[in-house]
Amino acid sequence: MTADLPEDAFDRAEPLHARTYDLLWQRLEGGDLPAGTRLKDTDWAARLGVSRTPVREAFRKLAHDGVLDPLGAGGYQVHRFAASEIAELYRCRAALEALAAEEAAQRGGAALATTLAANIAAARAAMQGDDMVTLQALNGSFHDAILDAARSPHLRRLLEQTRRLARMARRQLLAQALAAEVRYEEYRAGLARVLDDHVALHRALAEGDGARAGALMRGHLLATARDMGVVLDAGGALGDVA
CATH class of the missing domain: 1.20.120.530 (GntR ligand-binding domain-like)
Structure with a gap:
């Protein structure tokens, strides 16, 4: 179990990509991921101890929410609010x-x-x-x-x-x-x-x-x-x- 996921994360009924999505939203709301921070699915998959698939799905959903901006090669950047x-x-x-x-x-x-x-x-x-x-x-x-x-x-x-x-x-x-x-x-x-x-x-x-x-x-x-x-x-x- 990694430090980023709550100890009971894998006991929850939600799909892993939904839990990853919620975790990343918590980081964004809490200011742990400042504006301009670059995110890579490989880095976060390793950090969370999961495969790249749920991380990619979470990133795509966060981009749809308007809080991540797509970059080249599958990366993302935390959105800056104007x-x-x-x-x-x-x-x-x-x-x-x-x-x-x-x-x-x-x-x-x-x-x-x-x-x-x-x-x-x-x-x-x-x-x-x-x-x-x-x-x-x-x-x-x-x-x-x-x-x-x-x-x-x-x-x-x-x-x-x-x-x-x-x-x-x-x-x-x-x-x-x-x-x-x-x-x-x-x-x-x-x-x-x-x-x-x-x-x-x-x-x-x-x-x-x-x-x-x-x-x-x-x-x-x-x-x-x-x-x-x-x-x-x-x-x-x-x-x-x-």
Whole structure:
């Protein structure tokens, strides 16, 4: 068993190429495979202790998802997100998450309000401690709590891929922000605005105001996309960090 696959990986019912696909997505979302990283099926087959076939199938599926770019001789490169792509992605996400906020306002109740209040308190502490990695994770947890409260399996399915792409883009952006002071200051300012938006969203959800929560969520995500674009413009397009 290799270090890359979980110990129970071969006990799972899914085909090996599906497990390989999920593993690579985890690496992409977590920032372990930065923008521009080159991937070869032979390298990953050896690394995972599997044949090249499931790796090739996983690579092809990831290319279809738009997160790997094909290169010559069967190789691939981790996709670099441009500001225009982020804007388009977040327009789609904003529409879906606005609906989730509307549903959560009617169904979340006091439990959701308590969860979001705790998240905001932790996010403020992370901001004060200049812990951008934790702050980014808490941002994701805030939105997860709202989706959970919406209790809509259809919304969850529709949002799954959109959120995966957004998490990958954010990790790329964070890596670039940490590598350049001008980007970092813009990035930090954007996260401060995110926290302010979360406070307003928490208030609307606690009051059960679905229309206001939906409008706030839509505006929040569109503004987030603009802030991400500003960070990119501060240092150019996302490039190699490996």
